[in-house]
Amino acid sequence: MYNTATVFWKTLANAGVTHAFVNWGSDHSALLEDLERQRVENGKSLLEIVTCPNEMVALCAAHGYAQVTGRPAAVIVHVDVGTQALASAVHNIDRGQTPVLIFAGASPWTIEGELKGSRTEWPLWIQDVPDQAAIVRQYMRYTAQIPNGVSAAKTVMRALQFAQSALKGPVYLWARREVLEEELDASVVEQGVNAAGWPPVTQPSLPSSAINTIVSALIGAQFPLIITGNVGRSPNAVPLLSALSTTLSVAIATSCPSALCIPHSHPCLVGSSWDGRTAFLKDADVIIILEADIPWMPIMGTQPKSGARVFVIDADPLKQSVGYAHVDAEMLCKADAAEALGQLLEAAERRLSEPLRATVAERKLHLEALHSTWTSQLAEAERALVPGAALPTVPYLLSALRSAVADHTPSKGQNVLWLNEGISNAGHIWDHIQPEVPGSMLMSGGSSLGYALGAAIGAQMGSVVVQRRYDLIVAIVGDGDFLFGAPSTAYWIASRYETPFLTIVLNNGGWLSPGRSMAVVHPQGHGAKASGHRLTTSFGPKAPNYSQIAVAAGDAWGRRVESASDLSTVFEEAARVVQVEKKCAVVDCVLQLF
Missing domain, CATH: 3.40.50.1220 (TPP-binding domain)
Structure with a gap:
């Protein structure tokens, strides 16, 4: 038996979409059923399905995948609540001009069994909202409802055409459960559409x-x-x-x-x-x-x-x-x-x-x-420690990391992907990691935090698709960024799907950036001399043990470093763990706390 879900999957596959990062719900019964039909009939599903218990991580993974491959992935979420749970990652893929196709189911319209897929569970009444696409519309290049099975393929292809045309970016499709369950004749499924006839818009040249x-x-x-x-x-x-x-x-x-x-x-x-x-x-x-x-x-x-x-x-x-x-x-x-x-x-x-x-x-x-x-000034900064302490400065730490990665990867650091989410230290990461190869350092392109952990997973998967496996993927994040990235979900996904990466946490004890912003606007204000604890931007002495979150959630390797003299040894071991043991590694680097 074929239905609209069959057309949906077949169209994505024909268009070159290889991965779907998914968070299933009651609206996806037809999608789940057709995936199993594919496995029974063909031995595998048309797309690689990546289970993501957190929607924001799913979208971040699709973001990293698209950055590495240049192709869109699919993200599938559950009605209005799953759409909202995509959270601020929607901002990043918009501002980062990254092609992603987001699909959400929707509550059935019928309630008396008039059509297959009618409402059968109590949440389906509560999740029926007047304008589901409005949640994300201003960030999307295109939004549309799939109205029926015979138009599903063309609706998907139109969305992908927008996603891959300048300005590239996300698109959002949705369909009610009855529509996905609509049974179709085999001829409708086989006919499909010719993906080659839906190219992206050609960009203009200079006159x-x-x-x-x-x-x-x-x-x-x-x-x-x-x-x-x-x-x-x-x-x-x-x-x-x-x-x-x-x-x-x-x-x-x-x-x-x-x-x-x-x-x-x-x-x-x-x-x-x-x-x-x-x-x-x-x-x-x-x-x-x-x-x-x-x-x-x-x-x-x-x-x-x-x-x-x-x-x-x-x-x-x-x-x-x-x-x-x-x-x-x-x-x-x-x-x-x-x-x-x-x-x-x-x-x-x-x-x-x-x-x-x-x-x-x-x-x-x-x-x-x-x-x-300029480069001499950078080199001078890399030799400095925190005055009166054994703690490293950020330039010192990044120099040690750059050297460790160069010394302990087959390509001497040239085939390494760096994901920069340092926020207050983003500039230091550019200046002191000193990337050389096009595509070797990426940021989200937006200002939402929590991108790098999920992006590392998607980037690893994307590197396989384009046949460019990295020696190492390194995500450099702040301690606040780390928590925004839903680490328990991210490291579980990385463990399940064998996408190991190295995470460096620049731990300054909280949210440094809001305090800096306040000081710029109010240089002589009440908060200018206040501690991070007073300002409520510090995580204080009860800050999380970042590396052990990853250990618990994804069987990762984790270490906390509080002395500059230990950095090189720990970085070297962390790089070995990722490359040889194929496990995620997290190094929590304590900086001067504020």
């Missing part, structure tokens, strides 16, 4: 007028600067940005990056910022804002100098989903970043005459000196 204007400005500038944050979401754009900056000796500064935009060792990289104080912004006479959400923050006293020419190249140069965002610019260009960079590089190479090469060579020497000074 020739923009290419000529921007390249002329870059060539004629004294100090040209490219500010980027998200171009690395397309790993194929990274070598193009590297080549363009090398060809014309253009400085690169990253601002609030969500993915590696340029190798840390690139001589044109002059700084990375998370506080709005973009490196050398005041010196630049030509500025290209390339896929950056926050190029600078005027309130921090950082803005372009008078007369600087500013160009914006972005898939969404107006930031249309943001309530207010603006920079004064000469030109706003809506274009695919990789395509635009290729066009600019080709035009630059054509325009480089011998006199211009001399100018470029002179700029190169200047940028190399700036890069050297």
